[in-house]
Amino acid sequence: MEGGIEELAKIPIVEIDKAKHTKDDIDVRLKWLGLFHRRKHQCGRFMMRLKLPNGVTTSAQTRYLASVIRKYGKEGCADVTTRQNWQIRGVMLPYVPEILDGLDEVGLTSLQSGMDNVRNPVGNPLAGIDPDEIVDTRPYTNLLLQFITANSGGNPAFANLPRKWNACVVGKRCDETIPLDAWIPGDDVIPLCKAMLEAFRDLGCRGNRQKTRMMWLIDELVQVVDIGFMGCMARDENGKPCEGANIFLGGRIGSDSHLGQVYKKGVPCKDLVPIVADILVEQFGAVPREREEGEY
Incomplete structure (x- = not known):
């Protein structure tokens, strides 16, 4: 992925601009190397974005970066x-x-930090010292970076996604998160990300860039089933009072909001699971599968 940068670096900017392919090299293709040409504001100057999983940096890395920008005077920051x-x-x-070369010596890379790549893996900024953390996020963000960039060597398998893709590992309970009730063991973090990225790469839209993010693929592939429950008293098969629920289908919020329709009233709680299963098959086209031994 870095091949050719040495030769390109020897060509003056004025010469590069004379040919479209070399102009595209510095304005577009170098973004895969983490280099962004500031043509409008500082023609001939670049912003370089790095990869720094979980935001952890060493004094040696920081000193090296300072030495790089120092040589550019007030133009460097x-x-x-x-x-x-x-x-x-x-x-x-x-x-x-x-x-x-200097980045490599201090354990940093800028590979795949721009364009349609996986961006810097972020985690708990207090990882390792947070008294409320459940998981130290640093090992997972490091593994993500190693996987995404193939140990800083460049990973062509995920270097041309439909659009950028962000990953974050949360190591504590957070009031701002939206719970999805989808939990995986730590050992499955990389396999899960790999599966998601492969699906995004192979199935994602590559047309209108306003609709090429992951959320549009999810919207296309996933059917959202809107089933509502309202607690009530019901009667069991013997006619005795028991806890239950009224079941509602549909409903919408927003400019065309409307209430869901009552599907069934007074359903005992113990009967909800088979009824919901029937709803999913009959109303939403779900396909039943055989359960494995010991699965509920």
Whole structure:
């Protein structure tokens, strides 16, 4: 993935601009290497975005980045981003091969940090010292980076997604999160991400870039089943009072909001599961599967 940067770095910007393929190299293709040409504001200068899983950086890495931007004077600066990452500005193309070598020496990479790639894996900013953490997120963000970039060597399998893809590992209970009730063991983090990325890569839309994010693929492939329950008293098969629920289907919020329709009233709680299973098959086209031994 880095092949050719040494030769490109030897060509003056004015010469690069004379040919469309080399102009596209610095304005588009170098983004896969984490280099963003600031043509409108600083023609000939680049912003370089790194990969810094969980935002963990060492003093050696920070000193090296400082040494890089120092040579550019007031044109050079560094950003700490909202995705726990470093961005350095003012970079000039002739120095890029030397910078890449220096990054490698201090354990950093800029590979696949731009364009339609997986962005920097983020985690708990207090990982390892948070008294309320359930999981230390650092090992998982590190594994994600190693998987995504093939140990900083470049991973062509996930270097051309329909659009960028963000990953975050949360290590504590958070009031701002939206619970999905989808939990996996720690050992399955990478296999799950791999499966999701393969689905996104192979099935995602590559047309209108306003509709190529992962959410549009989910919207296309997944049917949302809106079933509502309202607690009530019911009667069991012997006519005795018991806890139950009224079942509602449909309903919508927003500009065309409307109430759901009553499907069945007074259903004992113990009868809800088979009734909901029937609803999924009859109303939403679900296909029953045989349960494995010991599965409920």
